[in-house]
Amino acid sequence: MTPVTLKDIANTLGISITTVSKALKDYPDVSKKTRKLVRETAETLNYKPNSFAVNLRTKQSKTIGLIIPEIVHHFFSNVIKGIVAHAEKKGYLVIILQSNESFELEKKQLDLLMNNRVAGILISLANETGKFDHIEAIIEQKTPIVMFDKIAKIINCSKVVIDDRSAAYNATKHLIDIGCNRIAHFRGPLLPQNSIDRFLGYKKALIDNGLQYDSSLVYICDCGDNSFEEGKINARKLLEDHNDVDGIFINTDLVAIGAITEFGKLGVNIPHDIKVIGFSNWFMSSVISPSLTTIDQPGYLMGKTAFKQLFKEIKKLKSNEIVKPKTIELDTALIIRESTKTNNLSEIK
Amino acid sequence: MTPVTLKDIANTLGISITTVSKALKDYPDVSKKTRKLVRETAETLNYKPNSFAVNLRTKQSKTIGLIIPEIVHHFFSNVIKGIVAHAEKKGYLVIILQSNESFELEKKQLDLLMNNRVAGILISLANETGKFDHIEAIIEQKTPIVMFDKIAKIINCSKVVIDDRSAAYNATKHLIDIGCNRIAHFRGPLLPQNSIDRFLGYKKALIDNGLQYDSSLVYICDCGDNSFEEGKINARKLLEDHNDVDGIFINTDLVAIGAITEFGKLGVNIPHDIKVIGFSNWFMSSVISPSLTTIDQPGYLMGKTAFKQLFKEIKKLKSNEIVKPKTIELDTALIIRESTKTNNLSEIK
DNA sequence: CTGAAAGCGCTTACAG
DNA sequence: CTGAAAGCGCTTACAG
Numbered sequence: 152m153t154p155v156t157l158k159d160i161a162n163t164l165g166i167s168i169t170t171v172s173k174a175l176k177d178y179p180d181v182s183k184k185t186r187k188l189v190r191e192t193a194e195t196l197n198y199k200p201n202s203f204a205v206n207l208r209t210k211q212s213k214t215i216g217l218i219i220p221e222i223v224h225h226f227f228s229n230v231i232k233g234i235v236a237h238a239e240k241k242g243y244l245v246i247i248l249q250s251n252e253s254f255e256l257e258k259k260q261l262d263l264l265m266n267n268r269v270a271g272i273l274i275s276l277a278n279e280t281g282k283f284d285h286i287e288a289i290i291e292q293k294t295p296i297v298m299f300d301k302i303a304k305i306i307n308c309s310k311v312v313i314d315d316r317s318a319a320y321n322a323t324k325h326l327i328d329i330g331c332n333r334i335a336h337f338r339g340p341l342l343p344q345n346s347i348d349r350f351l352g353y354k355k356a357l358i359d360n361g362l363q364y365d366s367s368l369v370y371i372c373d374c375g376d377n378s379f380e381e382g383k384i385n386a387r388k389l390l391e392d393h394n395d396v397d398g399i400f401i402n403t404d405l406v407a408i409g410a411i412t413e414f415g416k417l418g419v420n421i422p423h424d425i426k427v428i429g430f431s432n433w434f435m436s437s438v439i440s441p442s443l444t445t446i447d448q449p450g451y452l453m454g455k456t457a458f459k460q461l462f463k464e465i466k467k468l469k470s471n472e473i474v475k476p477k478t479i480e481l482d483t484a485l486i487i488r489e490s491t492k493t494n495n496l497s498e499i500k
Numbered sequence: 501m502t503p504v505t506l507k508d509i510a511n512t513l514g515i516s517i518t519t520v521s522k523a524l525k526d527y528p529d530v531s532k533k534t535r536k537l538v539r540e541t542a543e544t545l546n547y548k549p550n551s552f553a554v555n556l557r558t559k560q561s562k563t564i565g566l567i568i569p570e571i572v573h574h575f576f577s578n579v580i581k582g583i584v585a586h587a588e589k590k591g592y593l594v595i596i597l598q599s600n601e602s603f604e605l606e607k608k609q610l611d612l613l614m615n616n617r618v619a620g621i622l623i624s625l626a627n628e629t630g631k632f633d634h635i636e637a638i639i640e641q642k643t644p645i646v647m648f649d650k651i652a653k654i655i656n657c658s659k660v661v662i663d664d665r666s667a668a669y670n671a672t673k674h675l676i677d678i679g680c681n682r683i684a685h686f687r688g689p690l691l692p693q694n695s696i697d698r699f700l701g702y703k704k705a706l707i708d709n710g711l712q713y714d715s716s717l718v719y720i721c722d723c724g725d726n727s728f729e730e731g732k733i734n735a736r737k738l739l740e741d742h743n744d745v746d747g748i749f750i751n752t753d754l755v756a757i758g759a760i761t762e763f764g765k766l767g768v769n770i771p772h773d774i775k776v777i778g779f780s781n782w783f784m785s786s787v788i789s790p791s792l793t794t795i796d797q798p799g800y801l802m803g804k805t806a807f808k809q810l811f812k813e814i815k816k817l818k819s820n821e822i823v824k825p826k827t828i829e830l831d832t833a834l835i836i837r838e839s840t841k842t843n844n845l846s847e848i849k
Numbered sequence: 850c851t852g853a854a855a856g857c858g859c860t861t862a863c864a865g
Numbered sequence: 866c867t868g869a870a871a872g873c874g875c876t877t878a879c880a881g
Contacts, residue, residue, distance in 0.1 A: 170852065
């Protein structure tokens with residue numbers, strides 16, 4: 152009934168616990184015969200090492216922590232999937248916490264993970280996070296941490312990102328190429344680096360291509376739970392404020408889908424009246440009508456890459472090697488769909 | 501640099517480790533003065549109990565395991581969110597594993613969780629799972645386990661479900677009520693209880709309402725990674741096999757969305773030619789065109805309820821109370837949208 | 850090649 | 866009210 156321990160194996164074989172332990176770990180200083188015997192007995196008795204004892208003794212566990220702003224989210228759930236799958240391959244388990252875009256929760260959760268002495272941490276920052284002392288504290292305590300997607304530039308740790316600025320540039324450039332010359336932007340919140348970068352990419356594309364940057368064409372979204380609603384609200388506002396807009400670059404697909412839905416209700420024809428491009432390539436974007444042109448962001452790959460980097464750092468830490476933070480940039484792709492289609496070839500520059 | 505231990509607090513105060521431990525746990529046999537002193541010192545030194553030691557000593561951890569068929573999934577990701585949020589409130593962490601609908605993986609992962617001595621397990625079975633020895637084994641080892649959504653009837657543990665049969669009955673009945681009398685069904689795989697129940701509900705609704713059950717109108721979907729594609733494929737097959745179908749009840753929204761997409765391509769007008777109803781109420785279903793009538797399935801609530809039940813069982817186990825398995829049924833709701841709209845009032849029975 | 854011993858950091862029954 | 870001691874189940878430096 153009670154779990155089998157090393158002692159049980161030692162007793163049934165009449166040898167010492169030490170030898171049993173060594174035999175199971177294939178120490179070379181145990182005779183082949185003993186090793187075999189121990190293995191077999193362990194098998195028969197269905198021995199499973201007590202991870203609590205192993206962790207206490209070795210001062211490390213094979214568990215990592217993951218803090219993510221939102222689980223019900225096409226991009227982030229793909230990241231989670233990538234992390235969990237690759238962690239499992241390396242024998243690591245993943246504890247998942249959701250910050251709900253809250254700075255306070257994020258801090259608490261980081262504490263929770265540290266108190267549970269995870270081997271490493273993967274994090275995508277909350278929208279609210281503008282101070283980074285809590286992250287610095289992790290680094291000082293020598294726990295490996297890798298940031299992905301929503302990162303803080305000034306923190307000296309490994310990061311897995313896309314080039315948000317140039318992706319946004321390309322998105323905006325696409326609108327310009329198909330003839331838009333009054334392009335609005337629904338941007339993300341003020342703090343996250345990726346919404347800043349996407350905004351800057353948008354702005355640069357306008358300027359580089361001889362269009363005027365007009366700050367009144369930039370609308371802010373929180374991109375929290377109500378992204379879809381925000382898309383609708385901003386779409387309505389935009390129509391009230393500006394009747395000359397012919398293109399919009401939107402910070403994230405869910406907001407874009409809200410906007411397209413609202414435009415549909417208001418009788419605005421997408422793409423004829425206004426061309427819309429989103430960001431992230433949610434599955435949904437390919438099945439709505441009109442389907443949404445967007446920037447594909449590799450969620451699964453980002454999760455996989457972030458875990459692999461963390462794994463390397465955990466191993467290096469164990470062997471006392473120096474860890475040099477690394478920033479890995481993944482590729483994005485422009486996915487052209489109906490929301491930016493143009494039938495009028497003369498419209499194209 | 502190294503973490504603060506009870507010993508460190510004891511040393512700085514010149515008292516015993518025993519007293520420190522007791523003081524921190526508010527044992528009544530420690531003087532108020534000592535208790536206060538210890539608390540303050542712990543605070544100052546930033547003491548965090550070593551969870552490995554606590555776990556080893558108390559033989560239990562505050563971590564539970566969750567095995568889910570698919571993370572990138574509107575319904576399941578809502579379940580995860582509900583579980584994680586409520587676990588955190590009770591001080592529990594959640595290890596998440598994804599079975600990918602594979603029986604072998606599910607078995608391995610259950611082992612992994614048991615070897616990590618989680619306090620309890622939440623599981624939704626893989627489509628492939630038809631034998632349940634691995635679940636029985638958990639129950640024999642007295643680890644609390646709660647199944648949700650995809651459950652096994654014959655296993656004697658707590659379950660959180662919806663009434664799939666009557667929900668499917670209602671869905672089919674809705675099609676009948678609006679005038680369909682040749683109704684197809686895209687069912688889920690053969691093994692999962694919920695796809696069996698949904699099929700049975702469909703069949704019963706037909707028979708109860710004087711329609712003939714025709715097995716050639718039932719198409720099977722795997723409902724794995726390619727659900728959307730399966731919807732497309734089966735939609736095409738259906739049109740080839742039967743040109744008289746006027747309604748379809750589809751096992752899950754993603755498949756239904758695939759079908760609607762394909763029908764659109766093939767020039768079949770939904771809802772005019774064929775009325776379609778899905779199951780689960782994915783967010784996507786409300787934004788596609790035509791929007792999809794479906795059965796709302798409360799994912800977040802299911803996660804919350806499953807965790808709460810597990811939590812109760814963990815507590816009971818600790819205090820040696822008897823745990824009586826309980827099946828909790830959550831409500832569903834019919835959400836009527838465009839895919840079953842009828843303009844012709846005379847069509848309604 | 851084998852094993853006695855120390856120790857990881859806690860908790861708790863027991864003695865005083 | 867306080868504390869010495871045992872022990873949870875491992876790992877590993879060390880002795881033989």
